[in-house]
Amino acid sequence: MRSLTVAIAALLASAALFASESALAQERTVKITGFGAKSGVVRVFGVNSEAALKAAAEEINNAGGVTLGDGTKAKIVIEFLDDRCNAEEGISVIRRIASTDAFVAVGPTCSNVAESLFGILQKKVGDSSDSGLQFPIIADVAAKGGLAKISEWAFRNVPSEFEMYKSLFAWLKTQHPDLKTIYGGVEKDFAHSNATFGVMKEQAALNGFQLVGQSEWLLADTTFSTQVREMKRADADIVAISAHPFTTCGVLKEMERQSVKPKLLIGLTSSSSIETLQGCAKQAEGIIIPTSFAPVTPEAKMAAERVAKFGGSADLHSAAAYEIMFILKDVIEAQKIMAKPDTVAADRVKMREGLAALKETKGLLGKVRRTPDREAIKPFLYVHAKDGSWQVLYNPAS
Amino acid sequence: MDFYLGLAQIIGIHTLLGLSAYCVLLTGQVSLAQAGFFAIGAYVAAMLTVLAEWPLIAALLAAALIAGTVACAVGFPALRVKGLMLVVATIAFGEAVRLFFFNFDYQVTKGNIRVGPLGGEGFRQIRYFPEHGWSTLEVVLFVWTVVTLIMVALWWMDQSRAGAVLRAVGEDEVAAQSTGINITAVKVSAMTVGGVIAGAGGGIFAHYTTHIEHGQFGVVLATFAIAYPILGGLSNVFGTLLAVLFIQGFLIEGLRFLGDWRNLLFGALILLAMNIRPRGLLDAGAIAALRHLTYRKEATGA
Amino acid sequence: MELLDLIDTVQSIADGVLFGATYAMLGIGFTLVFGVMHKINLAYAAASIGAAYASLLILAGVNAPAAVVFLLAALAGGVLGGIVYVVCFRFIPLANPLATLMSTVGLLLLIDEIIVHETQGVPLAYPALFSDVIVRVGPFGLRGDLMFVFALGCISMVVLLLLLYRTKLGLATRAVSQQPTAAQLCGISVDRVNGLTFVVTGVVGGVAGAMTGAAIGMLSPLLSLPLTVKGLIVTVIGGLGSIPGAIIAGLLVGGFENVFQFFRGVSERDLYVMLLLFAFLVFRPGGMFQPSSARD
Secondary structure (H helix, E strand, O other): OHHHHHHHHHHHHHHHHHHHHHHHHHOEEEEEEEEEOOOHHHHHHHHHHHHHHHHHHHHHHHOOOEEOOOOOEEEEEEEEEEOOOOHHHHHHHHHHHHOOOOOOEEOOOOHHHHHHHHHHEOOOOOOOOOOOEOOOEEEOOOOOOOHHHHOOOEEEOOOOHHHHHHHHHHHHHHHOOOOOEEEEEEEOOOHHHHHHHHHHHHHHHHOOOEEEEEEEEOOOOOOOHHHHHHHHHHOOOEEEEEOOHHHHHHHHHHHHHOOOOOOEEEOOHHHOOHHHHHHHOOOOOOOEEEEOOOOOOHHHHHHHHHHHHOOOOOOHHHHHHHHHHHHHHHHHHHOOOOOOHHHHHHHHHHHHHHHHHOOEEEEOOEEEEEOOOOOEEOOOEEEEEEOOEEEEEEOOOO | OHHHHHHHHHHHHHHHHHHHHHHHHHOOOOOOOHHHHHHHHHHHHHHHHHOOOOOHHHHHHHHHHHHHHHHHHHHHHHOOOOOHHHHHHHHHHHHHHHHHHHOOEOOEEEOOEEEOOEHHHOEOOOOHHHHOOOOHHHHHHHHHHHHHHHHHHHHHHHHOHHHHHHHHHHHOHHHHHHOOOOHHHHHHHHHHHHHHHHHHHHHHHHHHHOOEOHHHHOHHHHHHHHHHHHHHOOOOHHHHHHHHHHHHHHHHHHHHHHOOHHHHHHHHHHHHHHHHOOOOOOOHHHHHHHHHHHHHHHHHHO | OOHHHHHHHHHHHHHHHHHHHHHHHHHHHHHHHHHHOOOOOOOHHHHHHHHHHHHHHHHOOOOOOHHHHHHHHHHHHHHHHHHHHHHHHHOOOOOOHHHHHHHHHHHHHHHHHHHHHHHOOOOEEOOOOOOOOEEEEOOEEEEHHHHHHHHHHHHHHHHHHHHHHHOHHHHHHHHHHHOHHHHHHOOOOHHHHHHHHHHHHHHHHHHHHHHHHHHHOEEOHHHHHHHHHHHHHHHHHHOOOOHHHHHHHHHHHHHHHHHHHHHHOHHHHHHHHHHHHHHHHHHOOOOOOOOOOOOO
């Protein structure tokens, strides 16, 4: 009798186990690898991107996951690799990812890594004489102008600084018709700052502002007295600084020291982050920066909370990573990607086709247009530093 | 597979960088200028293949030669300073080279785009390998042929009188001079050979990364260059190879699974390695032990 | 040249020389380590910046007066100096200078990574003393906080020279660096003396790091490598082992930097600084003040 009870219990237990196992067997996972800089001065970007990718993945998984080509639902698993903002390591990382079953990778953080990575990709799809890597990469942070042009396997979801500054200067002209002159400052040895400065100058001129001079410095510079004195002599109405938080704060502090108070201050997109506020909130008061992210829409607010849960903060860079997860989900489902070990090559081609075919994607601030050379035109707004935080100054979309 | 082949390429390129510093370290000169010669090799080779459309081997030879000539020119003033002063002088030279390329613009229109080095933006689209359809395996074989040739040459030199002369100068200059060795010739030749090797390595590096810019050739790369021979041990060329394998293969790629800890361990492990084996991983003691083992095996075998 | 241009040039030079006071402070420590102790410690600048970071992180948001932060930085510098000695020099035989070079490089990388991990690489604001004081001399304005740094540098020089030449520790340090074996025969504990000297230079480094942070207004992990290179240049130009040389060389380098920048722009500035160094190495390899005791 007793042995019978034990036998029935064992049978029930194994039946339950079998049932749960088969339930587990139904659950497939798709691994998506992000990569970026998690060491050095730019570590915060990698940390934020990783948090954003994981937050987005969790949201997708909670809603049931992504539907694969054969109808099964799969959960997304995020892995994040560190390329240390180094081109050689970036190449190693992408080769490592490409040697697995992955069919897409999200990254890198640094523009110089992106240059090398996009350079090793096959330039034109279908060119059999080109032995470049055939693997789609979609960049979340690397913002130097024109990178996706390098290869048809390269995609980016970064804001178009051309559009943002064009709109900003036009708007400023309408808001402040009395302001005539502008003075620029630029970090000469940082490709991104340098390129954006060119955009700033061009757009300022096109909107009727007169460029009365520019000052230059290097990204690790620590003293700006000569540059700020030149700025003081020029006595322009507007000062535009195309530099990252460290030197932006250095210049702003020197401006305070020399009592240089322009009527308007404009900054670089990347400086609209907590770094600037942590370094020089008082001196940065009032600086206007166009950005492609601020928690102004319900989606954006939710995203900001979710990313914070994963230990990162949502800014224009990590928001791009967050959006990318949803773009990838849509492409996986639209292209019916199978995500099986024997469909890897086909999946990569499908992913590339899918990304290239997109005309429009969902952004956290609204619809994002995609261009034929695989870049993004994102909705943007202007923020300004006020009372130690970034607040929305004006939303062109409203 | 591609991943391991890619890793082999990196190890090959860094071995060349390490060997260039090895040559110079043998004569007792701590040169942090190898990154500068590496940069010269990179830019020259890239400009020749992209702008002048030279074949790769010719471009690499030219790059190595030009880097070697610059190294020779650096070798003479380097004679006047010793020890820490040489370290500082070579750092300054390396930085000067880097700053030169930071300010260097030379663009040419090809088709409908402008190509060539553009100052701070760097030099992009050095796509000789993919454009000529080289597979990863072919590139690995090419890189390692160059590395092997140079390693064999250096090893052979080590076994010959030239090696003894170099090491003699490195150990004790005064004693070496009193036996009639021409210190100037030895030190300058070592610097020149180091420059040639670094130039070749730089040329291959440019084609590997497809994009070069001044920031890649700074003090960090120069430090890696001398780290390899010091960590590996100066008794043997294979020490440098072992150190490159240790740093690039183990510390950078192998420890990747540790995530954030990898970067902390990087410095810590170098520290540990230097404390435990101050003469390098493959120092004279280790080589003697290895030799003893092989001889003992032979003895018992016979 | 217009009067305004002339005033601007002089002001630029003055600003450069004053900022050079921070290089001078760093150079003092460098020249002690490299010149007096004959040890190549490439982790020195990183440890100094690390000490400044430590002073901020220990206080962790507490709004302490600047002087307290500087004091903490000095203490942290001392501790770090001791750590540098134990980890990089204590266990490596003297006959292996290359190994100690490499071990300090390893420590430099480690300190940088620890800083990056603790702060996510984000620059931190650093408190300053006298930051809003501008001394007006005619049409020129001189930064008060930098003059304070210069004063501190001079005080450190006096204290250190007293330490080196008037105390037993200083005597022992000089003995150990000149003739370690003979010093041991005289009963001097080489390890203890070296360790203590590293702690002292660490304190100097901590103050230098704090002053640099105060002068810039911020700390960033970006600083360690450029400061290492500058510190080395200042040490070589000033003469290895000469503390007054380090101060003057620091001011000189600061001044020349601004001169080069004023006339040739920021892209070529550092190139000319390198050329200045080469000029010194060619025409005066001993530096400006080559002390008779220090020979390399």
